[in-house]
Amino acid sequence: xxxxxxxxxxxxxxxxxxxxxxxxxxxxxxxxxxxxxxxxxxxxxxxxxxxxxxxxxxxxxxxxxxxxxxxxxxxxxxxxxxxxxxxxxxxxxxxxxxxxxxxxxxxxxxxxxxxxxxxxxxxxxxxxxxxxxxxxxxxxxxxxxxxxxxxxxxxxxxxxxxxxxxxxxxxxxxxxxxxxxxxxxx
Numbered sequence: 001x002x003x004x005x006x007x008x009x010x011x012x013x014x015x016x017x018x019x020x021x022x023x024x025x026x027x028x029x030x031x032x033x034x035x036x037x038x039x040x041x042x043x044x045x046x047x048x049x050x051x052x053x054x055x056x057x058x059x060x061x062x063x064x065x066x067x068x069x070x071x072x073x074x075x076x077x078x079x080x081x082x083x084x085x086x087x088x089x090x091x092x093x094x095x096x097x098x099x100x101x102x103x104x105x106x107x108x109x110x111x112x113x114x115x116x117x118x119x120x121x122x123x124x125x126x127x128x129x130x131x132x133x134x135x136x137x138x139x140x141x142x143x144x145x146x147x148x149x150x151x152x153x154x155x156x157x158x159x160x161x162x163x164x165x166x167x168x169x170x171x172x173x174x175x176x177x178x179x180x181x182x183x184x185x186x
Contacts, residue, residue: 004111005170006122006129007154009051017046024054026178030152031055039113039120043067048123057121065106066124069099069131079127080148086130087142100135107132111159129154136164145169
C-alpha cells in the first residue's frame, strides 16, 4: 500500500502571491507532524511551493494540473462550497466530473512514482483537492466528508493494487491559536 497526502496551501498576503508570516507559522506547525515523504509535488503557484518549504519539505516537482480547475468547472459549483456541493456537480457530469477524473489520474501518477509502502505529498488549492478526492473515490459518501478544506488541511488517500481504496480527512483544530493547531483525523 502507498498513500498520498494532498494538502491545501497556507495563508498568503493578499493580493500578493507569497505567504504571510501567519501562514508560515501554520505550515511549520502542521509540517512538524507530517512525513516522511518520498516525493513532494506542488502546484506551479508560489503559495503552494512556499507552503511545502515552510512545512520542511524539499519540492521534487511542480505541476500545472494542481494549480487551477479548467474553464467551466467553476460554473458547476463554487469551489468553497465543500464536498457535498462538489459531489453534486460531479454527479451532473460536465466539466467538474471531467476535472475530477483528470485530477484522480494526476494523483495516481504522483503516488505511482514512490515505492510500495511509501508516501507522497502534494500541495494544491481549495476546490481542486475536493474534486480530486471525489474523482479518486467516486462511489464514496462525499456528503459525509463535510465542509471545504481550510488552509493546510487535506486528505490522505490510500492506493493499493493500482486503485484508490480509502480516504482520511486531515483537518485542523480551528479553535486553537495558529501555533498550537493539531491535526484531527476523521
